[in-house]
Every structure is written in C-alpha cells, then in structure tokens.
Amino acid sequence: MAENSPLLKGRSTSSESKINDSKLYLAVFSAILGNFSFGYSLVYSSPVLPQLQTPDVDPRLRMGKEQAAWFGSIYTLGAASGGLGAMLLNDLIGRKLSIMTSAVPSTIGYLMMGGASDFWMLLLGRFLTGVAGGMTAGSIPVYISEISHKRVRGAMGSCPQITAVTGALALYALGLVLRWRWLAVVGGVPALLMVVLLVFMPSSPRRLIKLGREQQAEKALRWLRGEHYDTQVEINVIQHSINTQAKVTWSQLATPVYYRPILISVMMRFLQQMTGITPILVFMEPIFAKSKVSLPARYDAAIVGAFRLFAVAVAASLMDRAGRKALLYMSSLLMILSSLTLTIISHTTPCPPGPAPLNLTISHDAIGSALDASQQTSAGLIPLISTMVFILGYALGWGPITWLLMSEVLPLVTRGVASGLCVAVSWLTAFAVTQAFSHLVEDHSLFVPYLWFTVVCVLCLLFTAVCVPETRGRSLEEIENYFRTGGTFTITRSPSTEQT
Numbered sequence: 001m002a003e004n005s006p007l008l009k010g011r012s013t014s015s016e017s018k019i020n021d022s023k024l025y026l027a028v029f030s031a032i033l034g035n036f037s038f039g040y041s042l043v044y045s046s047p048v049l050p051q052l053q054t055p056d057v058d059p060r061l062r063m064g065k066e067q068a069a070w071f072g073s074i075y076t077l078g079a080a081s082g083g084l085g086a087m088l089l090n091d092l093i094g095r096k097l098s099i100m101t102s103a104v105p106s107t108i109g110y111l112m113m114g115g116a117s118d119f120w121m122l123l124l125g126r127f128l129t130g131v132a133g134g135m136t137a138g139s140i141p142v143y144i145s146e147i148s149h150k151r152v153r154g155a156m157g158s159c160p161q162i163t164a165v166t167g168a169l170a171l172y173a174l175g176l177v178l179r180w181r182w183l184a185v186v187g188g189v190p191a192l193l194m195v196v197l198l199v200f201m202p203s204s205p206r207r208l209i210k211l212g213r214e215q216q217a218e219k220a221l222r223w224l225r226g227e228h229y230d231t232q233v234e235i236n237v238i239q240h241s242i243n244t245q246a247k248v249t250w251s252q253l254a255t256p257v258y259y260r261p262i263l264i265s266v267m268m269r270f271l272q273q274m275t276g277i278t279p280i281l282v283f284m285e286p287i288f289a290k291s292k293v294s295l296p297a298r299y300d301a302a303i304v305g306a307f308r309l310f311a312v313a314v315a316a317s318l319m320d321r322a323g324r325k326a327l328l329y330m331s332s333l334l335m336i337l338s339s340l341t342l343t344i345i346s347h348t349t350p351c352p353p354g355p356a357p358l359n360l361t362i363s364h365d366a367i368g369s370a371l372d373a374s375q376q377t378s379a380g381l382i383p384l385i386s387t388m389v390f391i392l393g394y395a396l397g398w399g400p401i402t403w404l405l406m407s408e409v410l411p412l413v414t415r416g417v418a419s420g421l422c423v424a425v426s427w428l429t430a431f432a433v434t435q436a437f438s439h440l441v442e443d444h445s446l447f448v449p450y451l452w453f454t455v456v457c458v459l460c461l462l463f464t465a466v467c468v469p470e471t472r473g474r475s476l477e478e479i480e481n482y483f484r485t486g487g488t489f490t491i492t493r494s495p496s497t498e499q500t
Contacts, residue, residue, distance in 0.1 A: 020226030021152060027224065028156050030197035031143055032163040034099055034136035037106055037190040039167030041129040042278075044113075044187065045072045046285045046301055047175030052122075060118045067119055069438035071126055072282045073431050078105075078130020079137070080427035086138030087420045095143035096203045099136060103191040106132035114184035125184070132191065138423060146204040147224055149234070158316050161400060165309045168281065172305035175285070176298055209238050260483045261409035262418045264467055268402045269422045271460050273429035275335060276453040277394050279437035280387070287387075290446060291346070294380030300387075307388045311395035323472045324401055325464055331397025332461035338390035339454040345382055346446040398460060405471065409479055 049071065052063045063071060082102070089098040109128030116122045140160050148156045167190070174183060202220035209217045214235065221231040280287065284304060288297035295303075318327065410418050440449045469482055 018226060018228040018230075019149065019151075020229075023226075024147065024149075024152070024156075024224050026197075027147055027201045028144055028159055030194060030201050031099055031140050032159050033190045033194035033197070034102055034132075034140050035160040035163040036167035036170070037187065037194070038133040038136050039164030039169075040171045040187050040190070041106070041109075041133050041167075042075060042164075043168045043171050043281050043284065043305075044129070044183065045075070045126070045282050046172065047298060048180040048183065049283070049286055050289060050297070051180050058117075061116060061122065063119070065438065065442045068286075069435050070123060072279070072438060073434035074123055074127050075130035075133070075282070076278065076427045076431040076434060078127040078132075079134035080424055080431070082131035082134025082136075083138045083423040083427060084134075084420055085131070086135045087423075089135070090139055090142060094203055094207050095139050095146065096198060096201065098139040099143060100195050100198050102132040102135035102139070103195045104132075105129070105135075106191040107188050110184045110188035114181050114188075116181075129187070134423075134427065143204055146206045147202070147220075149225070162309070162312055162316070165305075165312050169302075169305040169309050172284075172298075172302040176302060205235075206238050206242070209235065210242055257483045258411060261411065262421070265402075265406045265410055265418060265422050266425050267463065267467070268398075268405065269426040270429050271456065271463060272398050272402050273426055273433055274453075274456045275394065275398060275460065276339075276433060276437065276449065276456070277399070278430040279434045279449070280390070282434055283438065283441075284387075287441075287446065288383065290441065291383040292380060293383050295384070300384050303384065304387055304391060308391045308395065311392040312399075314392075315395045315397075315400055318396065323470050324405060325468055325470045328397040328401055328464040328468060329461065331393045331399075331401075332457055332464060334393025334396065335390055335398070335457040336454060336461065338386045338393060339450055339457055341386040342383065342390070343447060343450040343454050345386075346450055405468070409469070409471065409483070 049063065049068055051057070052061055053068065054062075082105070086098055089101065093101070105128040109125040109130075109132065112121045112125030112128070116125065137160075141157065144156050144159065145153060171183065171187075174186060178186070202223050203216075205217040205220045205224075208214070208220060217235060217238075218231045221234060222229060225231065225234075284301045285297045288300040293300050315327075406419065406422060437449050440452075469479070471479055
C-alpha cells in the first residue's frame with residue numbers, strides 16, 4: 001500500500017530519478033542547429049567583404065564604403081524584424097514551428113547571396129538571413145526552457161550561446177579556404193538539417209497544455225523524460241503555473257516594481273551594443289587588415305573566433321560561482337583596458353626613420369634591421385591580443401549577464417512585452433553602431449570608434465555600480481521587493497502574517 005501510494009514529495013523524487021535525458025539531448029541538439037546558423041550568418045560579412053572589395057570583382061558586386069556599411073549592418077535590421085516576429089509566432093504556431101519556419105528566410109537568403117549577380121541580391125540575402133537569426137534567437141531559448149526539466153535546464157540553457165559562437169568559429173575557419181559563394185552554400189546546410197530533425201521532435205508540453213491538449217502533452221513529456229517517468233506531477237505543475245499567470249495593466253506599469261526593472265534591462269541591452277561588439281564581430285577581418293597585424297587578417301579572425309569559444313566556456317563555469325555585479329565589474333574593466341589599448345595603438349603612427357650615420361658598418365645595419373623586424377612583429381601582436389581580451393571581457397559579463405539579469409529582474413507578467421522591447425532596442429542599436437562604425441573607420445581611422453567604445457565601457461562600469469542590483473542568491477520575491485521598496489531585498493512580514 002505504501003509502495004503504491006507514496007507521498008507527493010517522495011513520488012516526485014522517485015520520478016526524477018527515473019528520467020532518461022537521451023531524447024531530450026537530441027531535441028536540444030536539433031533546435032540549437034538554428035543557433036549555429038545564427039552565429040555563422042552574423043559574421044558572414046567578415047571574410048566576404050575583403051573578397052568583394054578587390055579590383056577584379058564584378059563591378060555589379062564590388063563594394064565601396066557605403067555598400068560595405070549596409071552589407072554589414074542590414075543583418076541587424078533583419079534580426080530585429082525576426083525577433084519581434086518570433087514573439088508573435090511563438091504564440092500563434094508554437095515554439096517548434098517558429099524555429100522550423102526560420103529555415104525559410106535562411107535558405108532563401110543564402111541562395112540569393114550564393115547566386116548573386118547584383119549588389120541588391122547580396123543585400124536582400126543578408127537581410128533575410130538576419131530575419132532567420134532573429135527568429136531563432138527569439139524562439140530556441142524558449143523551446144529549450146520549456147522541454148527541459150529543472151535539473152538540466154541551466155546546462156541546456158547555455159547551449160544556444162555556445163553553439164552560436166561555434167557557428168561563428170566555423171565561418172572564420174571556412175573563410176580561410178572557401179570563396180564567398182561557397183560560404184553561402186555551406187551556410188544553408190545547418191538550417192535544413194535542423195528542419196529535418198525537428199520534424200521528429202515533440203512540441204513544447206507547456207504550449208500543448210495551454211491549448212488544452214493534455215494527452216499530447218503527456219505523450220511529449222514521456223518521450224522527453226523516458227517511459228518510466230511519472231508525467232502527471234509535471235503536468236500539474238505546468239497547469240498551476242498557467243492558471244495563476246496574471247496580466248498587468250497600463251497603470252501598474254507606472255509603479256517602480258514594473259518600470260524600474262524594465263528600464264534597467266533596456267539600458268543594459270543598449271549599452272551592451274554600444275560597446276561595439278557587433279561591428280567588431282561583423283567587420284573583424286577588415287579591422288585586422290587596417291591594424292598592421294603580424295599575421296594575415298583572416299588568420300587573426302580565426303584565432304579570435306577560437307578564443308571566443310574558450311571565453312564563453314570560461315564564462316559559463318563562473319556564472320553561478322561569482323556574483324552578477326562582480327562579473328560585470330570584471331567585464332567592464334577588461335573591456336576598458338583592451339579598448340583603450342586599441343585606441344592608443346590605432347592613434348600612434350610610426351616615426352619616419354632619421355638619416356643614418358655615415359660610419360655605420362654592414363653588421364650594424366643588419367643588427368638594426370633585425371631589431372626593427374622583431375619590434376614590428378611584437379607590435380603586430382598587440383591588436384590581436386587586445387581584441388582577444390575585449391572578447392574575453394564581453395563573454396564574462398556584458399554578453400551573458402544582460403540576458404540572465406533580464407530573466408531575473410523582469411516580472412513574469414511583463415516578461416513577454418518587455419523582452420520584445422529589449423530585443424528591438426538591442427538590434428536597432430546594433431544597426432546604428434555598425435553603420436556608424438564603417439563610416440568612422442573610413443573617415444577617421446580606427447582611433448575614433450575605439451575611443452568611443454572605451455568611453456561606453458566606462459559608462460558600463462558606472463551603470464553597474466549605480467543601477468544594477470546583485471541578484472545572485474536572491475529569490476524572485478526578494479528581487480521584486482527590491483524594486484518595490486527602492487533598494488531593500490529583505491521582505492518584512494506583519495506580526496499577523498508571521499503568526500499565521
């Protein structure tokens with residue numbers, strides 16, 4: 001009798017011990033192929049622009065300053081459109097179908113770029129791949145969160161970012177050996193593979209329950225958790241969460257508990273893009289070509305791509321060990337140091353050689369030439385190392401923590417609309433910064449944009465100190481109380497409540 005009628009707590013624990021995650025991992029892998037495609041498409045312009053700016057290119061495809069600026073930046077406009085579209089599609093057709101739908105603009109975009117015979121085809125193809133990237137970035141994390149159980153949700157939630165960085169690294173590596181048309185052909189493969197695999201994956205159990213399809217939700221959960229998993233406990237939890245979800249009114253948005261976390265989240269996404277991370281990734285190879293680096297620019301870009309993957313892995317290991325503000329401080333300081341170094345070296349020009357003394361011997365000349373070559377080689381490593389430090393700093397804090405804090409501080413009832421606002425602000429800011437970067441580099445060299453990024457990183461440090469709360473180890477109720485009271489995490493209870 002006791003074995004057949006366990007307590008709820010024991011039942012849940014026993015059920016969790018019987019979970020088989022193998023099919024869950026397959027479903028997550030199928031979905032994050034979209035993130036791989038997103039990372040690949042975001043930096044597609046990096047190796048392509050140098051190839052399309054040479055004199056021997058078809059005049060209809062050759063890019064000048066204005067065309068290069070649009071080719072690099074129009075992706076972010078597509079991503080903003082796709083991200084906002086994903087908000088609607090997630091509720092209209094579901095998370096899984098939204099992800100699969102993203103393969104349509106992705107495939108069309110790569111086909112247009114791969115077979116381009118005029119500049120407008122390159123531009124439209126780039127925009128469409130941006131739409132696909134925005135759709136996947138807005139749908140895949142939601143899908144993964146809703147099919148994962150709490151024991152692996154954190155690890156599964158880090159997969160989209162790691163996969164996107166891996167996609168960028170693949171693009172940089174393939175750019176060493178493939179021409180731009182073939183890069184477009186290869187770019188269409190992950191999205192098509194994603195669609196084929198997702199056909200066999202289940203829909204989100206939460207969405208199925210919300211639609212009243214409890215039997216299908218139970219089947220999906222059993223597929224994801226294994227045959228021996230008791231699905232009823234999780235179904236009851238999801239149903240309770242849906243039934244208790246409230247709606248917020250416009251008058252409530254004027255209270256600090258709502259508008260303060262929204263403003264902090266929006267401002268963090270704005271500052272995140274103002275640091276210049278998007279133009280650095282999008283124009284990485286052209287940047288290195290202007291930076292007098294020791295190695296060919298395409299090899300420097302590949303090295304940074306590999307280091308970026310390492311930096312993201314390090315950041316993931318520190319995320320739950322260090323406080324949010326501590327990581328943001330460290331992130332800001334590393335980015336200030338690296339961007340200031342890049343500012344200085346981009347402003348410094350080598351002095352012209354003075355007249356050589358008449359009594360120099362050949363051996364002295366040889367020694368001098370060797371020393372000069374050694375100094376130039378060492379100096380040529382500074383832009384590469386500084387860029388790697390900048391990427392590390394971004395990966396430690398201002399990259400992932402802006403997303404993490406958004407999920408922690410935004411009230412659940414405003415999360416959908418507020419997240420959409422953050423996505424729009426982020427990508428529109430990225431568009432403006434990427435457009436401005438290309439023009440500033442052409443008109444004023446790298447010195448002006450790097451100085452701009454340094455100032456913004458200082459503002460990031462000040463914003464962290466003044467406006468960002470430390471949420472590590474705090475419950476959602478304590479965080480909500482912080483914004484309601486204006487700075488107090490402790491929840492005070494009335495005597496009657498305590499007695500109860």
